[in-house]
Amino acid sequence: MTILEQENRLACECDAAWRALADFGNFLPWATGGAGTARLEGEGVGMIRHLDIPGLGLVSERLDLLDDASRTLGYSLVSDNMAGMARYSATVQVISDGVGQCCLRWRGDFEPLPGVDSEEVGNSLAGSYAMMSQGLQAFVNDQT
Template identity: 35%
Template sequence: MHQITVHHDFDTSTDVLWDLLSDFAHIERWWPKDIPAVQIERVDLEGEGIGLIRHIYNKGFAAPVSERLDFQDPEALTYKLSIVGQRPAGLTAYQATGHIEALAGGRCRLNYKGEFSTESGQPGEAEAFLRMAYELMFTGLAAATAR
């Protein structure tokens, strides 16, 4: 298994950030709309609550990225998701854990850890794809929390 650990600090409270991230079915609330690299065309939902799968169809991509909500703890401000079904960028397994922590001055930090394996056994393509997705996530969340 390969691992990527990143974090981003936000000029908002843990409550505001948790409200966006815990609403797993509505990624469009915060995913950036003005960055051409990966734009959401539509999201189809399967199930509800823990186990909910959001099938994210992105413009220019034939297959959706399907993310399943595996765990959510509002007290600990922690959640886990997996990419299931047809995985992008040579991924054969992927699970991410997000944890929000309070910072001084009403700010917060999103700590994010992705664990993954690949067809080739090498992290190259998958790691580049995931790091790009994490940057888009941080950009979108920063914009959404600034509104």
Template identity: 35%
Template sequence: MPRSYASAVLDAPADDVWSYLRDFGNLAEWMPGVETGVIEDGGPSDRVGCVRRLIGPGNSVFRERLSGLDDTERTYTYEILECPLPVRGAHGRIRVSPVTETGQCFVEWSGEFSADAGDEEAMEKTLTMGIYAPGIGALRRRFG
């Protein structure tokens, strides 16, 4: 199963970054290219099982279900239910870890998916360089 990955050190405490990121419904606030985002049933955005609906470039629709949330490990996992990309069975994970020596934090965003053989390499690059890395870059700017 192909895997995409991006990471960075942010100049902010892990607890501060996690407090912001654990809100599964706020992706449109910080993710470049996401125009709107809502939790479909209007329920809490930290409830495992909630579904966020995101509208991206060209009115593209992404629907993702929160499949796990762990405040101790500062991690959430999600599965992609609908997206315009040629991927199947996709799921992702965001994790925030403290950098104890400096008081900063380490943020990583990863995902796995299935795709036709001819699409795998392009989708690995698209997820890493077109979604995960720009998202982490936006978080770096947000948290200074």
């Protein structure tokens, strides 16, 4: 497994960012601006979100951890072959970084498919984390 750790600073309220992030089934409005479709299976920890995202295709992810006290969410890939990965799991934590600011601390563990460069996959994930962080910030600020 390869580990990618990344922090992205956001200019938005920590509690509002956590509320949006913790709503696992409501991912598309902030992550893609609403592009794509989602189908949910189950509720709470263990639920699966089946996403069809333009440019990415079908992705299914399971909610593995939802901890309000530490503002940490964990999820894992349950569909095959997303972005060159055989396996993928991640946690993201929302950390207060002062009034009106917070930090998203991402930690992704992945195994690339045979023949796929792990650095290439890591760079793709880093870009995705940055884009999702920006999307979350914009979504939260638009809601307030």
